[in-house]
Amino acid sequence: MHSNQVYYFVFFLFIHLSVFAQTDHIGNQTKFADHPRILLLKDGEKGIQRTIDSDKTWAQMHQAILTECDALLAVAPLERIQIGRRLLSTSREALRRLFFLSYAWRMTRQDKYLQRGEKELLAVSNFSDWNPTHFLDVAEMTMAVSIGYDWLYPNLSESSRSTIKTAIRTKGIEPSLDTKYNSWLKATHNWNQVCNAGMTYGAMAIYEDQPELAKQVINRAIDSVVLPMGDYSPSGAYPEGYSYWGYGTSFNVMLISALDILFGTDFGLSQRPGFLKTAGYLENMTGPSGSAFNYSDSGLSGELQPAMFWFAQKSKDPSLLWVERSQLMNHDPKRHVKDRLLPAVMLWSNGIRMSQISAPKSTVWVGEGRNPVALMRTSWSDPAAIFVGLKAGSPSVNHAHMDVGSFVMEADSVRWAMDFGMQNYESLESKKVDLWNSKQDSQRWQIFRYNNFVHNTLTVNDELQRVNGKATITSHSSSPAFMNATTDLTDLYQNVLTKANRGVAILNQSFVAIRDELETPATETTVRWTMLTPATVKLISKNKAELTKDGKKLILQVEEPAQIELQTWSTDPPHDYDAENPGTTRVGFEVKIPANTKTALSVLLIPASSASKSTPNLQPLSQWPRD
Structure with a gap:
């Protein structure tokens, strides 16, 4: 048997044994929805368009996203630039670009967004790796490429599809099976939330090519993400503070939303103790000045939080959006376009008008x-x-x-x-400070x-x-x-x-x-x-x-x-x-x-x-x- 054959035999034997040891949440489901299947199914654009047509604030946000995509058309694709031990800034920009461009393509069907998205997908797919030694970098890049691949799939060339899905598997998912890189599976903090979300998106994107691998990754995520979700109990206070709520919780919601849309269930994740209550924590963490209570490793500036629209929809409580309403109505939409998850606010807006959002009752x-x-x-x-x-x-x-x-x-x-x-981590790490x-x-x-x-x-x-x-x-x-x-x-x-x-x-x-x-x-x-x-x-x-x-x-x-x-x-x-x-x-x-x-x-x-x-x-x- 050739060495490559031995590798793949051992690799897929490992997958089989890992699947056998897991809870099989997915069960006998053997066929997923056709592409697009992540977050927004085919024809889901119609609901977003109704939201845009119903309220000028949403129309302005939609236009801001398109305008930012137009600006991206002339920008060169990303290069693999690592700062210290992190490729994270590159991965995050890839997620922003690909989420934005894919959204613009789906909402307008203008080829310029498709072509620019495909160009970005191929550029990052051809990186030597996505830096698995700092696995957040891999997670965000995998989510980025998976959204782009899934949302643009019907109009990508066969050669592009082959290159991109291979990158998702070999540079995203497979490193997550290596114990050198996957200690986050047992973590109780944001790394678990972000990495499981990224790997699940990768699994959903290439499911038809690697169904057993995809099932293993999704089942693993459902089992593992309950660890950090335990920290929302009993009442939703997120232990890592305001900014990391915007990171860990947002990616947790990205995971839950994608599961729910694809399978018709989130496997009980949204009902974990304290999780839905955490929207109250986030809303109350912003003062009247618009600044956040920035304890721990947090920034001061209050920001639009797309995940809050998911929470408001899930809890049937528009008052949870009082601070988000202020962000939308009192600031130029261009202020928000640096948020790599911004298109999700259009997905989770649920047709709500600004006039329907009232102030919370409790102070x-x-x-x-x-x-x-x-x-x-x-x-x-x-x-x-x-x-x-x-x-x-x-x-x-x-x-x-x-x-x-x-x-x-x-x-x-x-x-x-x-x-x-x-304080910026790199400013300390570069001077050999024992930060962690x-x-x-x-x-x-x-x-x-x-x-x-x-x-x-x-x-x-x-x-x-x-x-x-x-x-x-x-x-x-x-x-x-x-x-x-x-x-x-x-x-x-x-x-x-x-x-x-x-x-x-x-x-x-x-x-x-x-x-x-x-x-x-x-x-x-x-x-x-x-x-x-x-x-x-x-x-x-x-x-x-x-x-x-x-x-x-x-x-x-x-x-x-x-x-x-x-x-x-x-x-x-x-x-x-x-x-x-x-x-x-x-x-x-x-x-x-x-x-x-x-x-x-x-x-x-x-x-x-x-x-x-x-x-x-x-x-x-x-x-x-x-x-």
């Missing part, structure tokens, strides 16, 4: 899980509304920072209490933006938070006069504090209060209270600071302890690998607490619009109202 959202959060606001429609987000959780969670107990705060359309969010080691003494926690010294939380004796510590949301209330949430931070400061509880509240729709109740061990303890702000800070007394930004003002007032002195600290980067932080300041105070002492730290944030009102007396956390 408080609390989610438990691995990184619990509490989110509250005074209004959904007033751009000057007060907004507060409180984060609990643990630094040990994927992509987490030492930001447990941290908060953000907005009023008068200004983000007064902020978070730096992520999350052990207590690792270099990761020396990165300025990642440790607790720069977050809006407590630092005790100049020490780091405990990596394996965890905080839960211990109580909350949606009472309009006293919206609040509390968290127990004791586990984060296990060796330096006997007890640490924090509460954050919006009082009388006018003030924000932060109260910490602490107990010290048998030694004197120094506690630093910090708030990071983009405002100009003027210290006007020992316990009062005036913050100014964009012509607006906020007063930071320490209610207790009485004997403190507010101060500011620089945000200049301490290491050559740290990002610059222009226009930012840390404001706060330090207090020495005697041994075996109970004390409280109470701070009010007073917007200028509330400056004339009487400030409330802050009660102990045990007396705060609870739902």
Whole structure:
């Protein structure tokens, strides 16, 4: 037997054994729908056209996609350019181009989009590989090529079909069967969601050529993706934060939607505990300013999230789209064309008109899980509304920072209490920073933006938070006069504090209060209270600071302890690998607490619009109202 024959015999024997060991979700279904079969079946364009015709906002979005495709016509196909260990930027641009061009072809049947799409498909199919050592690159490229292959299939030449489907199999799916590259199958984070989605799209695209291989990959995805989906339980708080919700959850929805459309079932995935509730998390994570609560490795800018339209349709709740409505109606559609999944918003729009989207009824959202959060606001429609987000959780969670107990705060359309969010990974990796080691003494926690010294939380004796510590949301209330949430931070400061509880509240729709109740061990303890702000800070007394930004003002007032002195600290980067932080300041105070002492730290944030009102007396956390 020739060596090639031996290879293929062993390869397909492995596939057979793997299939035998799996749950056979697909069963005896031996024939799939003809191409196109991924996400949008034949004639599905008619429903999208009705949506476009029914609302000018959708017509403008559709036209923005076509205009972007017209701009792509003169752009050279992608080249295999790897940055550091990643080909990811190339894979993502391939997904954007091929999703856009394939959408444009299906909606207009203009040959220019078909020809440009085919050219891109052949270019990336001829790459030497799709970088399986960083498998996200393979996953996104496989999804890109699979959508293009499937949606353009009826009009691709036979030679192009052969080249493209071979690339999907050999550069996409087959590396996912190699244990050197597929550790993501057991991951509980976004890699699992993205990689299983990409491989499933590849399997769907080439099913008629490799039916056993395709079945294995799809069955494997259904079995494996439940691992990260477990992190949505119980109430939908996504542990990796806003930006990674936009990554992991969006690809999870791409997977579920494709399964449902092709098989008429999503095999129970959408009903996993907490998954449909995660739309509430995402909606509430955006403040009135349009900025996100950007804890952990997240960006600040709020973005249009196509997956939210799938959630709204699945939950039959148009109010989930209130923030997306704002994104669509208040911004030029061209702002959104860099989103590689943007055409999905047209697929999942479900004919909804902007006038049918109303504001949510609740102004408080609390989610438990691995990184619990509490989110509250005074209004959904007033751009000057007060907004507060409180984060609990643990630094040990994927992509987490030492930001447990941290908060953000907005009023008068200004983000007064902020978070730096992520630093570009390559900027750290290129300088040999040990970024992905999350052990207590690792270099990761020396990165300025990642440790607790720069977050809006407590630092005790100049020490780091405990990596394996965890905080839960211990109580909350949606009472309009006293919206609040509390968290127990004791586990984060296990060796330096006997007890640490924090509460954050919006009082009388006018003030924000932060109260910490602490107990010290048998030694004197120094506690630093910090708030990071983009405002100009003027210290006007020992316990009062005036913050100014964009012509607006906020007063930071320490209610207790009485004997403190507010101060500011620089945000200049301490290491050559740290990002610059222009226009930012840390404001706060330090207090020495005697041994075996109970004390409280109470701070009010007073917007200028509330400056004339009487400030409330802050009660102990045990007396705060609870739902």
